[in-house]
Amino acid sequence: MKIVHVANYNYLKDGQSYYATDYKIHQGLVRNGHFVYPFSYRDTARCANIFGSKKWGVGKTNKRLIETCRNxxxxxxLMAHAELITLETLREIRKMLPSIKIAMWFxxxxWLNxxxxxxxxxxxxxxxxxxxTGGELLRQFKLPDNRVAYIPNIVDASIESHKNYEREDLPIDFLFCGRDHKEPIRQAFLSTLSEQLSGLNTRFAGCLGNPLIFGHNYTDTLGKAKTGLSYNRRNDVSLYMSDRIAQLTGNGILTFTPRIPSMEILYTEDEVVYFDNIKDLITKATHFISADDEGREIAYRGWKKTHNSFNNIRVTRFIVETIFNQAYSEPYEWRNELY
Known part of the structure; x- marks a missing residue:
């Protein structure tokens, strides 16, 4: 079928975030046989005025989306976040195309207002x-005339292409990439972690005063890491994880993660390393970095689970089958998080 995908795409950033979920969903839909037209809504807004302002380009962006759907x-x-797209525009598109389905992924x-x-x-x-995100935070968006559903973070085999579990020459013992700006609790956690693991070859990017890394620099860094940390802004929310979980496991990196509610639906104890607190994390990180064979076996199983279960072909198939109320073609592990 034909799909208009309203997503960020970041064309104006020259491939800086080519591994973003926008592209993975786009590619998954294409590989499932659909025509997908990319509508880069933020870039469209910026290009709509001489100042490169998203705010001043909102009106033209909405008009161009309507015309795109008309053509x-x-x-x-299908929309991703799409904060510049208005309800009036969506209603105009539905009026023009009564049989169209409209969906959004996030x-x-x-929990942010x-x-x-x-x-x-x-x-x-x-x-x-x-x-x-699952649970109550997902269910808050259920209305009588719509449905809400959970989806896991996605991998693409052409992006998450490293197999670090096969290698013994990885120069980074422990990797964390993520921001800590204006988050004192998170910053304190990472600071303590950095200090306690100072005897190892660690890399912290985007936090503790270190710059963020993007593009090939980021994916190349992932390809050098033996272990990595998936640590969210909140770790008490059902099934909520940042896309780091997919980027780490998807590249065959032994991944440490807190015990997030219901996460066992996605990953078992022998596919990632769960920890209960920072002391537990330090103990397990020190152990597995030394116990190389044991760690690489868990990393392999995590890589296999991620690429088998959370690849973009499978997840976008679930998205389409759910939108069009089709019988599921396979028993998706997260299928019960549908309301």
Whole structure:
């Protein structure tokens, strides 16, 4: 079928985030046989005025989305965050194309007010809302006329292409990439961790005063890591994980993660290394970095689970089958997180 995918894409950043979920979903839909038209809504807004301002380009962006749908006549309008797209625009598109399905996917935290406001502003026009968060925070967006569903973080074999579990020459013992700006508790956790692991070859990017890394520099760094940490802004939210979990396990890196509620639906104890607190993490990190064979075996099983279960072909197939109310072609592990 024909799909218009309203996503970030970041064309104006020259491939800096080519591994973003936008591209993985796009590629997954294409590999499932669909025509997918990329509508880069933020870039469209910036290019709509001489100042490169998203705010001043909102009106033209919404008009161009309507015209895009008029020209393509898609079966599905799929949006990612799409904070610049208005409810009025979605209603105009549905009026123009009565049989169209409209859905939205979301990978950012669902407890932040500006995200909640954005999602709620579009809910009356949505058939389905998908998020990488489960439980009550997902169910808050259920309305009588729509459905909400969980999706896991996604890998693409052409992006997460390293197999670090096969290598014995990895120069980075422990890797964490993520921001700590204006997050004192998170910063204190990472600072203590850095100090306690100072005897190892660690790499902290985007935090503790270190710059963020992007593009090939980021994926190349992943390809050099023996172990890595998946640590979220909140670790008490059902099934919520940042896309680091997919990037780490998907590259065959032994991954440490806190015991996030319901996460065992996705990963078992022999596919990732769970920890209960920072002391437990330090103990397990020190052990597995030394016990190389044991760690690489867990890393392999985590890599296999991620690429078998959470690849973009399988997850986008779930998205399409859910939107169009089709019988599931296989028993997706997260299928019960549908409301």
């Amino acid at each position: 393509i006549r898609p079966d599905l309008l 990978v950012d935290p669902l 500006h995200h909640i406001t954005n999602i709620n502003s579009k809910l009356p026009a949505l058939d389905l809302f998908f998020a990488t």
